Amino acid sequence: MATKVIRKKAIGVDPVDPVEPAVTPPTHDAADTAFLTKPKLTSKSKKRDIPEGLWTKCPKCDGLIYDKDLDSNLKVCPKCSYHFKIGSRERIHSMVETCSFEEMDAAMESVDVLKFTGAASYEAKLAAYRKKMSMLKDAVVTGVGMIGTHRVALGVMDFQFLGGSMGSVVGEKLTRLIETATDRGIPLIIVSTSGGARMYEGMFSLMQMAKTCGALAYLAKQRLPYISVLTDPTTAGVMASYASVGDLIVAEPGATIGFAGRRVVEATTQSELPPDFQTAEFLLKHGMIDAIISRLEMKSRLSTYLDFMMAARRVA
Numbered sequence: 001m002a003t004k005v006i007r008k009k010a011i012g013v014d015p016v017d018p019v020e021p022a023v024t025p026p027t028h029d030a031a032d033t034a035f036l037t038k039p040k041l042t043s044k045s046k047k048r049d050i051p052e053g054l055w056t057k058c059p060k061c062d063g064l065i066y067d068k069d070l071d072s073n074l075k076v077c078p079k080c081s082y083h084f085k086i087g088s089r090e091r092i093h094s095m096v097e098t099c100s101f102e103e104m105d106a107a108m109e110s111v112d113v114l115k116f117t118g119a120a121s122y123e124a125k126l127a128a129y130r131k132k133m134s135m136l137k138d139a140v141v142t143g144v145g146m147i148g149t150h151r152v153a154l155g156v157m158d159f160q161f162l163g164g165s166m167g168s169v170v171g172e173k174l175t176r177l178i179e180t181a182t183d184r185g186i187p188l189i190i191v192s193t194s195g196g197a198r199m200y201e202g203m204f205s206l207m208q209m210a211k212t213c214g215a216l217a218y219l220a221k222q223r224l225p226y227i228s229v230l231t232d233p234t235t236a237g238v239m240a241s242y243a244s245v246g247d248l249i250v251a252e253p254g255a256t257i258g259f260a261g262r263r264v265v266e267a268t269t270q271s272e273l274p275p276d277f278q279t280a281e282f283l284l285k286h287g288m289i290d291a292i293i294s295r296l297e298m299k300s301r302l303s304t305y306l307d308f309m310m311a312a313r314r315v316a
């Protein structure tokens with residue numbers, strides 16, 4: 001039987017003979033014994049592949065959220081209530097009574113009137129986005145649906161389609177929605193999210209600001225309520241027109257709301273802006289909006305507001 005020689009250096013004793021081998025080489029008998037051999041770790045130490053699209057990291061609390069939980073919670077982080085962006089269809093589904101929504105002007109599509117060309121032509125961009133968002137032809141979905149006991153004209157913008165930019169189709173669809181509310185004597189709700197006017201359409205996109213506000217003036221003459229819901233982000237031409245003239249203006253928590261971007265304002269005013277500048281919370285503090293409502297409570301709160309506003313209208 002082989003005798004093991006313990007290397008003294010290894011246990012902190014001064015080495016007597018530095019030439020002495022550290023460990024006696026094992027005999028072939030010992031090498032064959034399974035429990036003495038070192039287990040191979042190479043295959044086990046490989047990282048297990050986590051399939052993509054199952055988990056989402058919350059940008060506010062860094063928590064990992066299971067996608068199904070996130071979807072069932074209307075894309076609101078269950079840990080810190082961070083509001084992720086949500087598509088127009090999903091939002092409509094969360095706001096109206098089941099199967100009550102009738103869409104209007106679903107087939108209306110933008111055209112490239114200016115023959116705009118840049119890094120990519122407007123026509124190519126439109127085609128790419130229509131292909132990517134098969135259920136969406138432009139950046140807004142409009143229609144009539146029920147919220148609680150109220151029939152409501154509802155328009156919901158979608159940031160995923162060209163940054164929710166307002167072109168001729170967005171303006172026209174919203175104007176028709178506002179006119180429908182006026183004609184039918186029902187309240188109007190527009191959920192906005194937008195990077196502003198669609199520059200590919202130049203002047204035609206800017207004209208939508210006046211057009212939508214003109215239609216809203218007729219709605220107001222009929223003493224019908226208009227509730228504007230601002231979501232992350234609502235900026236520029238949209239914020240400067242129909243989004244900011246609601247009888248009631250509410251916003252989702254943490255939403256970025258403003259006209260020009262923070263850097264532009266900073267450079268123009270030559271002053272340091274507070275960290276919460278252009279957030280829903282800042283605007284509420286300064287009286288620009290009326291309330292901040294969690295997406296999870298949006299439907300019930302809107303229903304309560306409509307009860308109040310439509311009752312007042314009946315009394316008047």
Ligand SMILES: [Zn+2]
Binds near residue numbers: 061063079
């Ligand atoms: Zn979170």
